Amino acid sequence: KPLEIQYELIRFISDVHDLNCDANRIVDSSYDFSVVDSNSLLFLFKYAPEVAKELNIGPEFSFETAKMSNQRTFLTLFPVNFLFSRSLQFPARSDEILKQYRQFPHLYTNKPQTMSSDGSRRVYLELSLGSLKEIWVAVLNITGPLSSWSFADTKLPVPETAEGGPPSYICRLTGSSHEKWNFWLEGRNVEDIRVDVAVLDQNLVEEAKKLKSVFPGWADVTAYSSFLSTYVF
Incomplete structure (x- = not known):
């Protein structure tokens, strides 16, 4: 019985169908898992053989041979993703996603850029x-020599740094899925500005629902679909 109580405390975060995509094409599709608990994912796979079977995990599986997920994979959960470590990634099919969505989230320029007298570029x-169904949040991770933006009364927040990468500015957007967001970014010089876009959709395709259903009752699973794309301007 004490062991069952310990199980109840386990919290697993499952980023089901993490998609690297552009407006209408999927570059990569995967299942990404992380855990907020003293027990690791290896504990889950050992005591939940149905999950291991669904992911084609054999008895020889280990962290040393597994493919790891990085913090960017869980960008939609910022800042909670900074709590994750040793997250794992497994391949997933993308054909069901392609059937369900007409268009994926997409970022593009809507008018020519401008240059100011001090050399800054806007x-x-x-x-x-896109055609996502149950959007919870969209997150922008902006990297580059940013001097201003149109969000938050044009005031930049303190930059974030993850996994030894360059400082970046993170903005969370919420609103109806049919809305489009118009904004500007201003850089101090002509260097590139990189924007990582991550959108969380609470809708799951049938294959992902099946995977979630095989988790045991003692694992509290948070599952969602996230759509990731990167742009350079």
Whole structure:
């Protein structure tokens, strides 16, 4: 019985169908798992053989041979993703996703960029959330020599740094899925500005629902679909 109580405390975060994509094409599709608990994912796979079977995990599986997920994979959960470590990634099929969505989230310029007398460059952008069904949040991770933006009364927040990468500015957007976001980013010079876009959709395709259903009752699973894409301006 004490062991069952310990099980109840386990919290697993499952980023089901993490998709690297552009407006209408999937580059990569995967299941990504992390855990917020003293027990690791190896504990889950050992005592939940149905999950291991669904992911084609054999008895020889180990962290040393597994493919790891990085913090960017869980960008939609910022800042909670900074709590994750040793997250794992497994391949997933993308054909069901392609059947369910007409268009994926996409970021593009909606008018020509402008240059100011001090040499700063302003880029005008529009974010379309595509045909996603149950959007919870969209997150922008902006890297580059940013001097201003049109969010938060044009005031930049303190930059974030993850996994030894360059400082970046993170913005969370919420709203109806049919809305488009128009904004601008301003850089101090002509260097590139990189924007990582991550959108969380609470809708799951049938294959992902099946995977979630095989988790045991003592694992509290948070499952969602996230759509990731990267742009350079």
